[in-house]
Amino acid sequence: xxxxxxxxxxxxxxxxxxxxxxxxxxxxxxxxxxxxxxxxxxxxxxxxxxxxxxxxxxxxxxxxxxxxxxxxxxxxxxxxxxxxxxxxxxxxxxxxxxxxxxxxxxxxxxxxxxxxxxxxxxxxxxxxxxxxxxxxxxxxxxxxxxxxxxxxxxxxxxxxxxxxxxxxxxxxxxxxxxxxxxxxxxxxxxxxxxxxxxxxxxxxxxxxxxxxxxxxxxxxxxxxxxxxxxxxxxxxxxxxxxx
Amino acid sequence: xxxxxxxxxxxxxxxxxxxxxxxxxxxxxxxxxxxxxxxxxxxxxxxxxxxxxxxxxxxxxxxxxxxxxxxxxxxxxxxxxxxxxxxxxxxxxxxxxxxxxxxxxxxxxxxxxxxxxxxxxxxxxxxxxxxxxxxxxxxxxxxxxxxxxxxxxxxxxxxxxxxxxxxxxxxxxxxxxxxxxxxxxxxxxxxxxxxxxxxxxxxxxxxxxxxxxxxxxxxxxxxxxxxxxxxxxxxxxxxxxxxxxxxxxxxxxxxxxxxxxxxxxxxxxxxxxxxxxxxxx
Ligand SMILES: Cc1cc2nc3c(=O)[nH]c(=O)nc-3n(C[C@H](O)[C@H](O)[C@H](O)COP(=O)(O)OP(=O)(O)OC[C@H]3O[C@@H](n4cnc5c(N)ncnc54)[C@H](O)[C@@H]3O)c2cc1C
Numbered sequence: 001x002x003x004x005x006x007x008x009x010x011x012x013x014x015x016x017x018x019x020x021x022x023x024x025x026x027x028x029x030x031x032x033x034x035x036x037x038x039x040x041x042x043x044x045x046x047x048x049x050x051x052x053x054x055x056x057x058x059x060x061x062x063x064x065x066x067x068x069x070x071x072x073x074x075x076x077x078x079x080x081x082x083x084x085x086x087x088x089x090x091x092x093x094x095x096x097x098x099x100x101x102x103x104x105x106x107x108x109x110x111x112x113x114x115x116x117x118x119x120x121x122x123x124x125x126x127x128x129x130x131x132x133x134x135x136x137x138x139x140x141x142x143x144x145x146x147x148x149x150x151x152x153x154x155x156x157x158x159x160x161x162x163x164x165x166x167x168x169x170x171x172x173x174x175x176x177x178x179x180x181x182x183x184x185x186x187x188x189x190x191x192x193x194x195x196x197x198x199x200x201x202x203x204x205x206x207x208x209x210x211x212x213x214x215x216x217x218x219x220x221x222x223x224x225x226x227x228x229x230x231x232x233x234x235x236x237x238x239x240x241x242x243x
Numbered sequence: 244x245x246x247x248x249x250x251x252x253x254x255x256x257x258x259x260x261x262x263x264x265x266x267x268x269x270x271x272x273x274x275x276x277x278x279x280x281x282x283x284x285x286x287x288x289x290x291x292x293x294x295x296x297x298x299x300x301x302x303x304x305x306x307x308x309x310x311x312x313x314x315x316x317x318x319x320x321x322x323x324x325x326x327x328x329x330x331x332x333x334x335x336x337x338x339x340x341x342x343x344x345x346x347x348x349x350x351x352x353x354x355x356x357x358x359x360x361x362x363x364x365x366x367x368x369x370x371x372x373x374x375x376x377x378x379x380x381x382x383x384x385x386x387x388x389x390x391x392x393x394x395x396x397x398x399x400x401x402x403x404x405x406x407x408x409x410x411x412x413x414x415x416x417x418x419x420x421x422x423x424x425x426x427x428x429x430x431x432x433x434x435x436x437x438x439x440x441x442x443x444x445x446x447x448x449x450x451x452x453x454x455x456x457x458x459x460x461x462x463x464x465x466x467x468x469x470x471x472x473x474x475x476x477x478x479x480x481x482x483x484x485x486x487x488x489x490x491x492x493x494x495x496x497x498x499x500x501x502x503x504x505x506x507x508x509x510x511x512x513x514x515x516x517x518x519x520x521x522x523x524x
Pocket of ligand 1: 033034111112113411412413414415416437438439440441453454455456457458459469470471472473474475476477480490491492493496508509510511
């Protein structure tokens with residue numbers, strides 16, 4: 001069984017700060033949160049069913065983040081360097097690589113923390129003409145058959161399909177492993193294939209500005225909770241939001 | 244321009260129609276609508292099959308809603324058509340669109356050309372009803388077979404229209420403690436919601452109570468964030484609240500910058516005192 005995990009390297013969302021009218025994205029890069037679950041699931045499938053688990057990343061190709069993915073247990077990473085990207089150009093570049101690898105299963109995650117669109121695996125599946133199972137919370141694979149539990153907001157679906165296909169996983173599917181120091185050291189010996197982008201984005205990013213709503217930020221000391229609640233209630237009554 | 248709109252939720256078809264009042268709109272849905280000139284009623288909720296049908300209409304502009312399923316259908320269709328795509332657009336005018344990025348911290352302005360696929364966010368709009376011609380479409384089966392569907396069965400509380408929301412995060416401490424927040428919600432006539440760890444991860448509340456980027460967007464008069472740290476993905480769902488009250492033991496939690504009133508203290512004590520006070524009145 002050959003599995004591909006898709007992951008994206010993004011500015012660490014816990015470090016991004018808004019200063020005045022700019023969003024400071026000049027922060028260390030990391031593997032997008034739920035993409036680690038895609039990597040973890042690919043490694044688990046390989047551990048159970050044999051074969052290879054290969055990672056593909058496109059955009060920022062930060063070596064430290066790629067090494068972390070390898071240290072977690074991927075056999076190889078294909079790193080597509082793209083300065084400017086949109087879903088169209090990224091999917092086309094990744095599809096090119098997938099056609100050469102011809103994997104049984106491609107795993108992405110529900111959404112990345114930078115563009116947060118939650119549609120990439122579905123787009124890629126359409127482009128490749130492969131079936132898609134999205135928002136997967138658990139899977140079992142037997143032979144060529146995959147059974148998956150899909151997590152939609154107000155319902156859960158159990159579905160079945162034949163490999164090869166594309167799935168997107170939700171963060172709750174697993175807890176990504178943390179590589180040991182030894183695994184991190186060993187990861188430097190694993191292959192990284194560099195690819196240059198040759199597909200241009202069709203959507204142009206004109207600007208990014210901070211999304212803030214000014215709040216009053218009135219602090220009430222809660223060490224004497226009874227007084228704190230009195231204070232809060234008088235504020236809320238003044239605001240007319242509570243009677 | 245050949246505009247096709249798809250959503251499982253008719254509200255989105257209305258929003259799409261409001262963006263293009265003078266253009267012909269062909270809607271595809273499993274539901275009914277009065278906001279399209281033509282409505283193609285599809286006979287099953289099969290995402291791949293619907294995407295193939297949408298692609299066969301060769302739209303210049305394909306607009307979908309932003310439910311989890313809508314976005315998958317739109318993206319699959321965009322892939323089939325090899326069109327560019329813009330998900331979760333909050334505003335469209337001419338060939339410019341705005342969308343929320345970086346988990347709710349940024350707004351990106353994008354420029355696009357047709358053909359394209361766009362998924363739009365919900366908003367309150369006015370749109371005129373149209374003379375809708377209906378036709379039924381029998382879809383072929385996709386390759387993914389549904390074996391079982393389980394409804395999660397929330398209590399049918401509509402958080403998206405609630406005026407008061409009491410929402411709990413990991414700071415509530417345990418499943419048992421949810422009852423304190425529940426009592427508070429009842430005392431002030433509010434609806435109970437939660438952060439993603441509480442709903443999706445730990446299952447202390449049903450998943451249809453999840454508020455945030457990957458859950459519900461809410462706009463109450465007052466939102467109580469109890470033991471919620473205020474990560475951007477949570478804030479993304481509550482930015483439209485009129486007043487935000489946070490209760491947190493950590494006076495440096497990110498929610499503090501994003502709330503109107505912050506009680507620095509224990510969430511359980513807060514709930515108990517609140518219930519006493521509003522009960523007395
Ligand atoms: C792609 C993506 C999508 C996501 N979508 C969502 C989403 O839709 N909604 C969502 O909520 N999250 C979402 N998340 C997760 C989000 O990043 C955070 O992990 C989550 O919001 C944190 O939840 P929390 O505030 O309950 O928990 P924590 O971050 O653990 O915060 C707990 C807080 O409780 C406080 N506390 C502890 N004890 C007490 C006490 N006794 N009294 C008072 N306060 C106390 C702590 O100081 C802390 O601030 C998403 C993440 C990703 C990557």
